[in-house]
Amino acid sequence: MSPKKVREFFSRLAAANPEPKSELEYATPFQLLVAVVLSAQATDKGVNRATRALFRDHPTPQAIAALGVEGLAEYINTIGLYPTKAKNVVALSRLLLERHGGDVPHDRAALEALPGVGRKTANVVLNIAFHEPTIAVDTHIFRVGNRTGLAPGSTVEAVEQKLLKVVPAEFRLHAHHWLILLGRYTCKARSPDCVHCPVFDLCACKEKNV
DNA sequence: ATCCCGAGGG
DNA sequence: CCCTCTGGAT
Numbered sequence: 001m002s003p004k005k006v007r008e009f010f011s012r013l014a015a016a017n018p019e020p021k022s023e024l025e026y027a028t029p030f031q032l033l034v035a036v037v038l039s040a041q042a043t044d045k046g047v048n049r050a051t052r053a054l055f056r057d058h059p060t061p062q063a064i065a066a067l068g069v070e071g072l073a074e075y076i077n078t079i080g081l082y083p084t085k086a087k088n089v090v091a092l093s094r095l096l097l098e099r100h101g102g103d104v105p106h107d108r109a110a111l112e113a114l115p116g117v118g119r120k121t122a123n124v125v126l127n128i129a130f131h132e133p134t135i136a137v138d139t140h141i142f143r144v145g146n147r148t149g150l151a152p153g154s155t156v157e158a159v160e161q162k163l164l165k166v167v168p169a170e171f172r173l174h175a176h177h178w179l180i181l182l183g184r185y186t187c188k189a190r191s192p193d194c195v196h197c198p199v200f201d202l203c204a205c206k207e208k209n210v
Numbered sequence: 211a212t213c214c215c216g217a218g219g220g
Numbered sequence: 221c222c223c224t225c226t227g228g229a230t
Contacts, residue, residue, distance in 0.1 A: 023226090037227090037228095041214090041224085041225060041226090041227060041228095042215090042216080042217085042226085042227095043217075043218075043224085043225045043226090044225085045217090045218090045225095046216075046218085046225080047226095078216060080215040080216040080217075081214050081215050081216080081228090082215070082216075083214075084213095084214050084229085085214090088228085088229095115228090115229090116228065116229090117228085118227060118229085120226075120227060120228085121226090121227075121228085136226070138225090139226070141226080156227095180226060183226090184225090184226085189223080189225085190220075190223070191220085211230100212229105213228105214227100214228090214229090216225105217224105218223105219222105219224085219225105220222090220223085
């Protein structure tokens with residue numbers, strides 16, 4: 001996609017949603033980190049339903065560390081992959097207390113050293129909690145990047161590098177959310193709603209759903 | 211490449 | 221029924 005089209009692409013998304021934010025519910029950086037770990041291969045609605053009770057009863061790393069794996073599992077057993085996530089979130093809470101005084105670290109290496117935290121989760125936390133211009137490539141962004149021709153790539157790493165290269169600096173801070181929302185509500189995996197797509201005319205998809 | 215795995219939608 | 225959902229560790 002030409003630089004001119006890329007700029008138009010994000011100008012329209014920005015005009016429609018000037019201050020996009022995560023649809024995950026959280027009150028602190030720690031809660032954001034936990035919510036993002038839980039959101040792997042799960043919908044944010046499902047995550048919010050579970051974390052509402054969890055964060056009400058156990059809002060801090062101290063509380064979740066004390067809750068333990070089995071206790072945590074009772075709160076999150078409606079979310080896919082929950083046994084692994086319960087282990088990771090308890091271990092992660094303990095590590096935060098041991099290494100970082102219970103705070104969420106600001107740097108990528110320390111984040112990715114936490115169990116259950118990979119590049120995508122670290123990118124989300126760095127962007128949302130610490131306002132760094134990272135672009136976390138998830139299932140939506142990988143699909144949208146390839147379909148539209150904005151950032152084609154066979155791996156998430158390739159798509160991320162491409163996005164960091166082509167997205168103008170002024171749009172980079174919010175690019176993650178704009179692309180997610182486009183993928184979630186319009187450029188859907190199964191039946192893309194091309195008729196209502198704000199960037200329909202800029203899109204390279206050869207199988208437009210009209 | 212494969213495993214982890216529940217809810218919702220079509 | 222099958223596919224998808226803000227992936228990560230082995």
